[in-house]
Amino acid sequence: MALVTTSEIHNSDADAPADQPAATRAEVTPLEASFTVGNDADLRALYDEYGSFVYSLCRRAVDDAAAADITQEVFIAAWRNRARYDAGRGGLGPWLAGITRNKIIDHFRSNAREDRRVERVKSAPQPSQSDLEEVSLRMLLVDAIDELPERARTVISLAFFDELTHVEISARTGIPLGTVKSDIRRGLDRLRHGLGYIHG
Amino acid sequence: MADIDLDDWIRLSRTVTDDDRTRVEPPPGLFDSIAAAVANDPVAEPAPETTRLEPPPIPEPEPATVVDFDAARSRRAPRARRRNRRRLALGGVAAALAAVIGLSIIDTDDAVTTFVAEATNAELTEPYDGTATATISGESDQTLDLDFSAPLPDGEPIEVWLIKPDLSDMVSLGLLDDATSEFSVPSDIDVREFSIVDLSIEPNDGDPTHSGRSILRGALRSI
Numbered sequence: 001m002a003l004v005t006t007s008e009i010h011n012s013d014a015d016a017p018a019d020q021p022a023a024t025r026a027e028v029t030p031l032e033a034s035f036t037v038g039n040d041a042d043l044r045a046l047y048d049e050y051g052s053f054v055y056s057l058c059r060r061a062v063d064d065a066a067a068a069d070i071t072q073e074v075f076i077a078a079w080r081n082r083a084r085y086d087a088g089r090g091g092l093g094p095w096l097a098g099i100t101r102n103k104i105i106d107h108f109r110s111n112a113r114e115d116r117r118v119e120r121v122k123s124a125p126q127p128s129q130s131d132l133e134e135v136s137l138r139m140l141l142v143d144a145i146d147e148l149p150e151r152a153r154t155v156i157s158l159a160f161f162d163e164l165t166h167v168e169i170s171a172r173t174g175i176p177l178g179t180v181k182s183d184i185r186r187g188l189d190r191l192r193h194g195l196g197y198i199h200g
Numbered sequence: 201m202a203d204i205d206l207d208d209w210i211r212l213s214r215t216v217t218d219d220d221r222t223r224v225e226p227p228p229g230l231f232d233s234i235a236a237a238v239a240n241d242p243v244a245e246p247a248p249e250t251t252r253l254e255p256p257p258i259p260e261p262e263p264a265t266v267v268d269f270d271a272a273r274s275r276r277a278p279r280a281r282r283r284n285r286r287r288l289a290l291g292g293v294a295a296a297l298a299a300v301i302g303l304s305i306i307d308t309d310d311a312v313t314t315f316v317a318e319a320t321n322a323e324l325t326e327p328y329d330g331t332a333t334a335t336i337s338g339e340s341d342q343t344l345d346l347d348f349s350a351p352l353p354d355g356e357p358i359e360v361w362l363i364k365p366d367l368s369d370m371v372s373l374g375l376l377d378d379a380t381s382e383f384s385v386p387s388d389i390d391v392r393e394f395s396i397v398d399l400s401i402e403p404n405d406g407d408p409t410h411s412g413r414s415i416l417r418g419a420l421r422s423i
């Protein structure tokens with residue numbers, strides 16, 4: 001089975017159907033659009049949307065109790081600083097992931113200080129920033145793909161995870177080759193927003 | 201997190217594990233705790249575009265801020281964070297430093313509740329092409345707010361400290377990130393005494409003490 005190449009994915013719009021509109025900037029969700037001046041309902045929506053992501057990311061590094069504490073800190077910090085979020089720079093997911101990573105590291109640093117103060121040995125190893133970033137990026141990728149429309153999700157998953165070429169995806173799914181390419185192109189446009197946050 | 205090239209995402213997709221797909225729901229009641237914590241917060245205002253680009257002017261020039269972290273670290277006394285600060289025994293070196301920094305910049309009038317420091321990279325070895333304006337305001341619950349003139353270096357965490365000019369004590373206010381440039385000042389910290397604002401790069405090496413790799417530093421003054 002041939003691996004799909006990154007250039008092939010990049011060039012997925014090369015022979016897209018002529019009637020398809022050109023790819024536009026990635027979509028900003030209603031929550032992202034209103035978040036900076038949000039109300040209580042937006043806090044609830046933020047938690048409903050990203051609570052399990054943040055908590056699950058914390059659980060990759062700390063135990064249940066600490067994960068709950070850090071999750072609480074993350075949402076409080078995000079809410080109190082929501083005016084600093086800029087949807088033009090990326091999605092709420094990667095923005096929250098950045099806060100979560102820092103809060104996890106802050107937790108370990110705090111514990112390390114306490115451990116030294118009482119001369120105890122640390123009970124858990126501190127994850128590195130790069131480890132946390134790798135984990136959070138993979139989790140963001142999984143979530144971003146899950147949120148794609150069904151056909152795009154199928155096509156992108158086959159290209160990314162199953163490493164199929166466009167032709168192989170078309171053969172396996174019965175979706176015309178041009179549609180496969182346009183679905184990948186549009187899917188990537190949406191993924192870009194959900195995966196990265198450009199820090200200013 | 202820096203913006204990541206699409207090729208990196210494609211490569212990353214090929215290392216996804218079952219754990220990465222697992223989502224665990226937070227414990228019941230956690231949202232209620234979050235909502236209660238922010239219930240009395242003021243309504244947010246959109247951040248003006250110039251907030252991070254044009255720090256407000258400082259009324260008068262500040263004296264140079266010279267802090268010898270190598271001297272302090274040589275004692276290797278742990279410096280705790282937030283409410284767990286510790287004292288350092290630095291002897292005569294600290295007294296000399298106090299004279300350099302100049303304690304007179306802080307008004308002793310208890311009614312003064314706002315302090316400002318223009319933190320710069322001058323005389324620091326870590327590169328950073330920018331400045332920050334640190335403002336501490338409030339009465340019983342003081343907060344320190346930072347406005348930067350340029351994007352911060354990507355990569356390792358940056359920690360915010362308040363330090364006594366004689367290096368006899370310091371307190372960490374926490375790690376800086378895109379969401380948090382405002383920090384609570386512990387109620388037992390008198391900013392008239394902890395009058396140096398310092399931002400340092402802190403590697404994830406498990407060492408909670410100040411790394412000595414400061415990128416910005418400035419002396420608070422009352423306004």
